[in-house]
Amino acid sequence: MTHLPYVAASYALGVAVPAAFALAAFLRLGLARRRLAALDPRARARGPGKTGGAA
Amino acid sequence: MDGSHILTNAPRPGRPGRSLHRFANPGRFLRLAARVQPWLNALALILTATGLIWGLFFAPADWQQGDAVRIMYIHVPAAWLASAGYAGLAACALVSLIWRHPLADLAAMEISPVGAGFTALCLATGSLWGKPMWGAWWVWDARLTSVLVLFFLYLGHIVLVRAFDDPVRGQRAGAILVLVGAIDLPIIKFSVVWWNTLHQPDTITLLGAPSLYITMLWPLLIAALGYSATFAAIVLARTRAAVMERRIRALLAARAEALS
Numbered sequence: 001m002t003h004l005p006y007v008a009a010s011y012a013l014g015v016a017v018p019a020a021f022a023l024a025a026f027l028r029l030g031l032a033r034r035r036l037a038a039l040d041p042r043a044r045a046r047g048p049g050k051t052g053g054a055a
Numbered sequence: 056m057d058g059s060h061i062l063t064n065a066p067r068p069g070r071p072g073r074s075l076h077r078f079a080n081p082g083r084f085l086r087l088a089a090r091v092q093p094w095l096n097a098l099a100l101i102l103t104a105t106g107l108i109w110g111l112f113f114a115p116a117d118w119q120q121g122d123a124v125r126i127m128y129i130h131v132p133a134a135w136l137a138s139a140g141y142a143g144l145a146a147c148a149l150v151s152l153i154w155r156h157p158l159a160d161l162a163a164m165e166i167s168p169v170g171a172g173f174t175a176l177c178l179a180t181g182s183l184w185g186k187p188m189w190g191a192w193w194v195w196d197a198r199l200t201s202v203l204v205l206f207f208l209y210l211g212h213i214v215l216v217r218a219f220d221d222p223v224r225g226q227r228a229g230a231i232l233v234l235v236g237a238i239d240l241p242i243i244k245f246s247v248v249w250w251n252t253l254h255q256p257d258t259i260t261l262l263g264a265p266s267l268y269i270t271m272l273w274p275l276l277i278a279a280l281g282y283s284a285t286f287a288a289i290v291l292a293r294t295r296a297a298v299m300e301r302r303i304r305a306l307l308a309a310r311a312e313a314l315s
Contacts, residue, residue, distance in 0.1 A: 002121035014129035
């Protein structure tokens with residue numbers, strides 16, 4: 001493969017940047033969901049994964 | 056104050072943009088987003104993996120550029136999303152300024168870091184493509200410079216919305232910056248037409264036939280769809296988290312008020 005270092009660096013960035021954002025977003029979402037479930041009795045009553053219906 | 060208004064700010068009847076408010080109600084948004092998120096995640100993963108693997112291992116090398124052309128399958132989707140993300144940010148800014156909807160403010164705050172990340176990815180892969188093809192990591196070309204301005208606009212929005220003690224004032228200032236900065240989008244698009252640039256003209260346009268061989272076009276389109284779904288999934292997850300965090304702050308404030 002020609003220009004291998006440039007292609008490899010591009011694909012490494014192309015995977016790492018979205019993956020880092022995705023991981024951070026889902027960790028943050030999980031934390032928010034747990035904290036809200038601990039604080040809001042309505043969310044807790046609905047059980048895990050149903051916090052979205054807390055309105 | 057029980058904080059429940061945070062998730063139940065229903066629109067007033069007869070108000071302009073009522074249907075938009077109905078869909079932007081944070082409680083309804085959380086319920087809808089929780090259903091959409093798993094499908095969007097799966098779509099993002101499958102399409103991105105397919106597009107990148109196809110582009111890296113199975114698409115043909117270019118007769119002039121060799122394998123360096125494979126950078127296109129990262130660079131072009133990242134460039135499209137840098138502009139599309141900013142257009143989404145501008146739409147949120149418009150909704151925020153006209154209807155003052157808090158969900159639009161939250162979405163704008165969550166789009167700008169992701170947009171900045173994809174713009175940085177576009178600039179970095181552009182440099183990695185430019186070095187072997189042009190012999191330079193960077194040139195002050197109209198296309199490259201206007202994308203760099205877009206990156207700074209994203210950073211400006213990230214900083215400005217957090218720079219005020221009153222978050223509403225910060226979000227208003229950020230929305231105005233975004234709308235003024237939207238002038239950069241047509242400049243990016245037409246920079247290769249208006250100026251004599253080192254950057255190549257668009258190979259894919261809405262109206263014209265693509266000047267790309269079909270075996271390169273398919274993986275590019277799939278990678279672009281995959282990256283778009285990835286961008287949307289990340290923004291959706293971040294916005295869901297932001298709505299929940301807002302609700303948590305309201306509940307904590309209500310408890311503190313009840314105790315005092």
